[in-house]
Amino acid sequence: MPPSRVSQDRTALAVTDSRLAAILARPWPRAFAVLLAGALSAAALPPVGAIPALFGVAVLAWAVRVAPTARGAALAGWLWGFGYHVAGLYWIANALLVDGARHGWLVPFAVAGLPAVFALYAAAAAWAARRLARTGVAAWLALAGCLAAAEWLRGHLFTGFPWNLPAYVWDPVPALLQPAALLGAYGLSLVTLLAAAAPALWLDPATGRRGRLAAAAACLLLLGGLGVWGWARIPAGPAPAVDGVVLRVVQGNVPQRDKWNPTLKPRHVLRYLSLSAAGAAPTVRAAGVAPGTAPTLVVWPETAVAYLIGPETPLTGLAGAVPAGGSLLFGAAREDAEGRVYNSVLALAADGTLRWAYDKAHLVPFGEYVPLRTVLPLDPIVQGSRDFTPGSGPATLDLPGLPPVSPLVCYEAIFPGAVANPARRPGWLLNPTNDAWYGRSSGPYQHLAITRMRAVEEGLPVVRAANTGVSFVADPYGRTLARLGLGETGSLDAPLSRALPPTVYSRIGDLGFLLLVGILLAATRIGRIRGVE
Numbered sequence: 001m002p003p004s005r006v007s008q009d010r011t012a013l014a015v016t017d018s019r020l021a022a023i024l025a026r027p028w029p030r031a032f033a034v035l036l037a038g039a040l041s042a043a044a045l046p047p048v049g050a051i052p053a054l055f056g057v058a059v060l061a062w063a064v065r066v067a068p069t070a071r072g073a074a075l076a077g078w079l080w081g082f083g084y085h086v087a088g089l090y091w092i093a094n095a096l097l098v099d100g101a102r103h104g105w106l107v108p109f110a111v112a113g114l115p116a117v118f119a120l121y122a123a124a125a126a127w128a129a130r131r132l133a134r135t136g137v138a139a140w141l142a143l144a145g146c147l148a149a150a151e152w153l154r155g156h157l158f159t160g161f162p163w164n165l166p167a168y169v170w171d172p173v174p175a176l177l178q179p180a181a182l183l184g185a186y187g188l189s190l191v192t193l194l195a196a197a198a199p200a201l202w203l204d205p206a207t208g209r210r211g212r213l214a215a216a217a218a219c220l221l222l223l224g225g226l227g228v229w230g231w232a233r234i235p236a237g238p239a240p241a242v243d244g245v246v247l248r249v250v251q252g253n254v255p256q257r258d259k260w261n262p263t264l265k266p267r268h269v270l271r272y273l274s275l276s277a278a279g280a281a282p283t284v285r286a287a288g289v290a291p292g293t294a295p296t297l298v299v300w301p302e303t304a305v306a307y308l309i310g311p312e313t314p315l316t317g318l319a320g321a322v323p324a325g326g327s328l329l330f331g332a333a334r335e336d337a338e339g340r341v342y343n344s345v346l347a348l349a350a351d352g353t354l355r356w357a358y359d360k361a362h363l364v365p366f367g368e369y370v371p372l373r374t375v376l377p378l379d380p381i382v383q384g385s386r387d388f389t390p391g392s393g394p395a396t397l398d399l400p401g402l403p404p405v406s407p408l409v410c411y412e413a414i415f416p417g418a419v420a421n422p423a424r425r426p427g428w429l430l431n432p433t434n435d436a437w438y439g440r441s442s443g444p445y446q447h448l449a450i451t452r453m454r455a456v457e458e459g460l461p462v463v464r465a466a467n468t469g470v471s472f473v474a475d476p477y478g479r480t481l482a483r484l485g486l487g488e489t490g491s492l493d494a495p496l497s498r499a500l501p502p503t504v505y506s507r508i509g510d511l512g513f514l515l516l517v518g519i520l521l522a523a524t525r526i527g528r529i530r531g532v533e
Contacts, residue, residue, distance in 0.1 A: 034063045034076050038083025038122075041196075044169040045088060047445035051169050054196040056080070060126065061143050061200035070130045077126025081119030088164045089115060091441035095367070095381055098256045098437060103381060118154060118161070125150035135206035137215055138524045144197050145520040148190035152510065152517075155186070155415065159365055162414055164446060166192040171449035176223070177478050178230030180456045181503040185416045187513040190520075191226065195219040239461075239475040241288060241495035242427075245402055247463060248282065248295035248323075249482075250275045251471045252304060253489035256436040259467075265306050269318075272300055275491045276321035276328070283490025286473065286482035295323050295493060296401055301467040302331035302343070302410050302434040309334045309346065316352035327355060327399050331409065331432045333388075334359070340389040343368060345407045345432055347399060355399065359391030360409035362418070367411075396424040403427020403499065406460075410434060413451045413464075417509040420458055425506070427499045429454060429462040435486075436468040444470055444486055452478045459500035476500045 041056030063076035092110045096103040125146035132142040155162030167188035170176040180188050198219050201207045252275070254268050274280065276298045285291070298321050305318070309332045322328045327347050334344040334357055342359035349355055363369050368380055369387035380387060396404045406426035408419050410433040420426055431451050435444040448470045455462040456478045463473050469486035475497035482494040504512070 030063060030066070031075075031079055034059060035079045035083040038080035038085075039087040040083075041080075042084050042087035042164070044166075045164055045442070045446060046168065046171050046449045047442055049169070049172045051172075054166065054169055054192065055199055056084075057147070057166075057193060057196035058199040058203075060122075061140065061197040062203050064126050064130050064143060065135060065139055065200070065204055067130065070127050073130035074123040074127035078119045078123035080126075081122030082115050084122070085115030085118045085164075086111065088442075088446070089118075091438045091443035094439045094441055094443070095437040121150040121154045122147065132521065132524050135204055137201070137207060137211045139204070140194075140197055140201055140215060141520055142524040144190065144193040145517050145524065147193050147197075148186065148513075149517050151189055152186050152513065159362070160415060162416065163450070165189045166196070168446070168449045168453065171452060173227075174234060174478065175227045175230035177453065177456050178233045179226040180453050181233070181459060181505055182512070183516075184457050184505040184510060184513055185453055186510055187505075187516060190513065190516060191222055195223055234477050234479070238288065238481075239477065239479075239497040242403060242498055244296065245496045246289055246293050246295045246297075246493055247473060247496055248276065248298045248491055248493050249463060249465045249471050249473065249484070250298065250300050250304075250491045251466060251469060251484045251488060252301070253468050253487060254436065255468075256434075259303070259306050259436065269305060271489075272304055272330075273318070273321050275489075276300075278323060280491070282493040283488070284482045284484060284492040286492065286494035288481075288495045289493045293493070296326045297399065298323060298326070298328045299430065299432065299463060299465045300328070300330035301465040301471075302345075302432040303333060304330050304432075304465075304467065305332040307332065308341070309344075311335075311337050314352070315346075315348055315354070318348055319350055319352040322348055322350040324350065326350075326401065329407075329430065329432070331434075341386050342391060343388050343409055344391075345409060345430070347397070356397050358395055358397060358407040358409075360388070360412060361391040361393045362412045362415060363388050363390050364411050394419060394421045396421045396426045402496070405430050407432070408454075413454055414447075416454070416457060417505070419454050420460070420506070425499075425502060426460065428496060429458065429460050431462060431464040432466075433464065434467040435470075440486060444468070448472065452480075457503065457505045459503040459506060461497040461499065463496070 037056035037059035040053050043050045044054035060080040064073040067073040067076055093107045096106050096110055129142040129146040133139040151165055165185050167185045198215050201212045201215050250272055252271050258264050278294045329345055329347055331345055334342045345358045347355035365371050368382055394406055396406055398404050404426045405428055406420045407430045413431045438444055451464050452474055455474050455476055459476045461476050465471050469484055469488055472483040473481045473494035482492040484490055484492050
């Protein structure tokens with residue numbers, strides 16, 4: 001290309017850049033750009049899985065730098081967080097439309113109100129980051145550290161809601177899931193945010209060339225090193241299986257609108273019984289399970305039995321689903337002698353007697369109970385007007401012929417570090433759930449990715465039974481052994497992998513993450529004092 005043409009092109013590009021900069025210097029276009037960047041960042045999560053979309057964090061980093069005040073930075077953080085959570089949590093509205101006559105009026109609160117509240121965490125992070133450092137490498141470190149800390153707070157304050165953490169973008173990349181065994185979901189989110197915010201350094205005139213190259217090299221080395229470690233951690237072949245154990249996971253695919261219909265309940269139970277019968281061929285058979293092999297354990301989803309189970313309720317009618325010498329695990333609402341109601345998993349023996357009942361401990365606010373009920377005249381979203389009573393927390397329970405299990409009913413699987421009893425480590429995790437509330441939306445796929453990461457964090461296989469999908473069995477590396485997709489009716493037979501030795505994360509929990517955040521923010525302060533760019 002002639003030199004004159006090159007000069008013309010550079011001049012045109014400079015003019016375009018200056019016009020773009022002038023437009024984005026205005027408050028409203030800048031606000032829209034940040035809001036859009038937050039919404040697009042949610043596309044990095046399942047089921048879309050467009051991982052580069054998470055570079056929308058860099059737009060937030062740029063907006064925090066150019067904001068005239070810390071309050072302006074907080075507004076940018078709120079806008080970004082609002083867009084992210086609206087796009088990532090829209091599916092909650094589906095649950096309110098199951099019984100639209102009762103709960104449809106709450107849809108605006110779910111679609112906009114919840115994201116508006118959750119966006120306050122990003123706003124606080126942006127405000128704090130701006131106060132720590134405004135420009136250069138220090139500002140990059142500050143924003144990543146403060147955002148990661150805000151995600152940890154979102155997962156713990158006010159009962160917590162750690163849904164759609166940045167770490168879950170790595171669900172399609174098994175090698176980059178494995179660092180969760182060291183760092184947990186919060187630590188992996190910190191690494192992810194560092195990489196996602198780094199491009200903002202190229203938009204910061206105060207950052208020198210050396211600082212930009214050093215930041216890029218650090219991100220590549222960190223992610224690359226963790227990826228190589230993760231790749232080396234995953235064995236080439238299948239994980240060893242527990243001898244003599246075959247699991248059958250049944251997915252009844254009952255629409256939520258029909259689930260509690262009194263005239264349809266018997267039909268739903270018969271569907272589960274027919275899919276569980278020893279002579280019935282599974283819809284999906286995992287490698288390592290020979291045709292004709294009888295299951296040793298049958299698992300049904302959350303509230304698969306849509307009857308209230310009381311102390312004297314006969315359960316012999318379900319005994320036909322219990323394998324010889326084995327057990328049936330099924331979800332149901334349970335009432336105790338004092339009239340308290342629990343969302344439970346029950347273990348049934350072949351003679352129709354209960355081996356044990358596990359009661360869900362971490363209940364969904366407004367879904368299974370109403371906070372401040374004396375002030376808020378609302379009924380829970382689930383059928384019935386009574387609040388569920390919480391159980392006592394993670395439990396390790398025994399079943400004949402199997403390693404001990406830690407049940408996690410639906411929502412309980414989303415909490416890193418809170419899925420197993422530290423006093424007695426289980427051999428596997430069980431997640432019966434009912435994602436029928438959310439239809440064919442992104443919600444069930446996000447829940448699947450979240451549950452998979454619990455397997456990697458703890459080094460434990462996970463078994464997930466979902467009413468309408470996605471049901472799956474995974475080994476302790478998070479690899480899927482068998483799966484039933486969203487909206488499928490059927491069953492899957494799979495082996496149960498052996499647990500790995502306790503992982504670093506299962507031993508220390510979030511202590512390592514909190515230490516990393518502290519180091520990062522301290523480095524931010526030191527870098528600002530020394531004028532590092």
